[in-house]
Amino acid sequence: MRNIWTIAKRELHLLFIGPIAYITMIVFLLTLGIFFYIELSYAIQTQQYIPTMGTSFQLIAFPLLFLAIPAITMRSIAEEKRTGTLEFLLTAPVRDWELITGKWLGGFLFFLITLAVTLVYPLVLSLIIKPGIDLGAILAGYIGLILLASAMTAIGIAMSSLFNNQIASLFATLGVIIVFWIISSPAQYMEGIGGDILRNLSLTTHLYDTFLAGILDLKDMLYYISFTVFALFIGKTAVEIRRWG
Amino acid sequence: MIKVTKLTKDYGARRAIDNLSFHAERGEVIGFLGPNGAGKTTTLRILSGYMPPTFGKAEIGGFDVVDQSLEVRKIVGYLPETVPLYPDMTVFEFLKYKADLHHIPNAEDRVDEVLEMVDMLDRSEGYIAALSKGMRQRVGLGQALLHKPEVLILDEPTIGLDPAQIIEVRNLIKRIGKERTIxxxxxxxxxxxxxxxxxxxxxxxxxxxxDTPERLQSRLAGSQRVELRIRKNSEEAMPLIKKVRGVTNVTVTTDDLLEFEMGANQDVRPNVARAIVQGGFDLLEMKQNTLSLEDIFLELTRDETTPPSLKDRADQP
Known part of the structure; x- marks a missing residue:
């Protein structure tokens, strides 16, 4: 367990010593800021509309996390493989799953920090709206985004462990995320159990209909958690296969 | 401490090592000598727990390198051939990272100790990207020593070092080797x-x-090579030389050059000279070449032992 934290710390540190972390956060804040301004202006103009975080949450889910996660995780294991530092890690007393989990935790913590930074907008909102905002909706939205980030980061780590090449890892991650993003669309034209399965596999169904609508459902939480665990298991197996291959 | 039985590793169709067996006791320093591509790195990687053998078994400190890989990695310090370092870390950060992965108590103090051991204390705050090859090698050595391993596996430890550093590293190895297996x-x-x-x-x-280096040396001394220069065709003189007792392995190098080997204890040069002169040849020169370790090395590693897998492939059309 200690090794997971050691590796996660190193991973997080690596993002902050370069420009990557800061650029990502600036992009997040800037994009959200622009739309937040539009939201407020619209509310002021019409005088019949109460501004919410709804648009912001949707923006964070797509395109912000959607694009940022593959970019942040692509390096993670692929780079260690390319430079040979994986040999250094795997000859230290570190279990394969500790390595993968540590790598994931580092990326996940980074997105937690990034999401925490965006809390500035609901804070502003709560200050200017009387008698206050719907805290429950905000909480549900953030929990949903955190779970989404967890699952997508796990996909990124799994893909990164399959390749030596960062760009290959980037596009593989993007590809897997896209597939799970749109997988529920064909379900509209399917009847019976097939359509249900596709709908339940989708990263979006579990987010938009519940968390972003202010609903907390244990089923959706379990979905993202199992998604994360399964993706990390693939990553662990990929490292293991290379070792035994 | 190290026990290797019938270790074999295939990379696809290529057999990198074939049926290796050897052992090492505590406090022993074992040298693994061979030309590039001989299978040295492969063997050491298997011992370090980085990858498994195709067949065979390797044990370190009683632990199997495959089934008890984690235990093995705890007691082994490994310096890979190309020292993998993170260029964006400082020397201190890197060693601290490794120390944390080994759960070393008072990691900072231990890192300083190791830095002093490899003479890198003054560069501990410097980024690894800015280090010379020799310094990186020393950092690599330091990371292998951090957890006071019982067994050290060093893949080409002095490569890229300057002569003074080479001597230092060799002394360090000798010092550590007194109580540990290297x-x-x-x-x-x-x-x-x-x-x-x-x-x-x-x-x-x-x-x-x-063998021990000394005995390998005496084995070299076991046979000595003599070079002869004769006017006229040397081939005709060959049967004459062959007849002299104690002469083995006569070869014709060029038109007027011959070589033969003789046992170390019996100097048959006068007999050979006499035979040549009596045979009507003009002896121009006789020179004794002492075999160096290099020669034995070349001799041993020349060809005769082509691995079976390679032979099989050569036979195919």
Whole structure:
């Protein structure tokens, strides 16, 4: 367990010593800021509309996390493989799953920090709206985004462990995320159990209909958690296969 | 401490090492000697727990390197061939990271201790990206020593170092080797001679010789090579020389040059000279070449032992 934290710390540190972390956060804040301004202006103009975080949450889910996660995780294991530092890690007393989990935790913590930074907008909102905002909706939205980030980061780590090449890892991650993003669309034209399965596999169904609508459902939480665990298991197996291959 | 039985590793169709067996006791420094591509790195990687053998078994400290890989990694310090370092870390950060992965208590103090051991204390705040090859090698050595491993596996530890550093590292190895087992690979023969208690010569995945450096040397002294220069056709003189007692392995190098070997204890040169002169040849020169460790090395690693897998493939059309 200690090794997971050691590796996660190193991973997080690596993002902050370069420009990557800061650029990502600036992009997040800037994009959200622009739309937040539009939201407020619209509310002021019409005088019949109460501004919410709804648009912001949707923006964070797509395109912000959607694009940022593959970019942040692509390096993670692929780079260690390319430079040979994986040999250094795997000859230290570190279990394969500790390595993968540590790598994931580092990326996940980074997105937690990034999401925490965006809390500035609901804070502003709560200050200017009387008698206050719907805290429950905000909480549900953030929990949903955190779970989404967890699952997508796990996909990124799994893909990164399959390749030596960062760009290959980037596009593989993007590809897997896209597939799970749109997988529920064909379900509209399917009847019976097939359509249900596709709908339940989708990263979006579990987010938009519940968390972003202010609903907390244990089923959706379990979905993202199992998604994360399964993706990390693939990553662990990929490292293991290379070792035994 | 190290026990290797019938270790074999295939990379696809290529057999990198074939049926290696050897052992090392505590406090022994074993040199792994061989040309490039002989299978040294492969063997050391298996011992370090980085990858498994195709067949065979390797044990370190009683732990199997495959089934008890984690236990093995706890007691082994490993310096890979190309030292993998993170260029964006400082020397101190890197060693601290490794120390944390080993759960070393008072990691900072231990890192400083190791830095002093490898003489890098003054560069501890410097980024690894800015280090010279030799310094990186020393950091690599430091990371292998951090957790006071019982077994050290060093893949070409002195490569890229300047002569003064080479001497330092060799002394360090000798000092550490007194209470710990060290297995190091090298292709520098004098290095093996200086620091190793025992030398394994490996070629094309096979062990071709195993002995103490001294005994290998005396084995060299066991036969001596003599070069002869004769006017006229040397080939005609060959049967004459062959007849002299104690002469073995006569070869014709060029038109007027001949070579033969003789046992170390019996100097038959006068007899050979007499035979040549009596046979009507003009003896121009006779020179004794002492075989160096290099020659034995070349001799042993020349060809005769082509691994079976390679032979099989050569037979195919």
């Amino acid at each position: 297995m190091l690979s090298t292709h520098i023969l004098s290095e093996a001679q200086q620091v190793c208690d025992r030398v394994l010569i490996i070629n094309k995945g096979h062990i071709v010789a195993e």
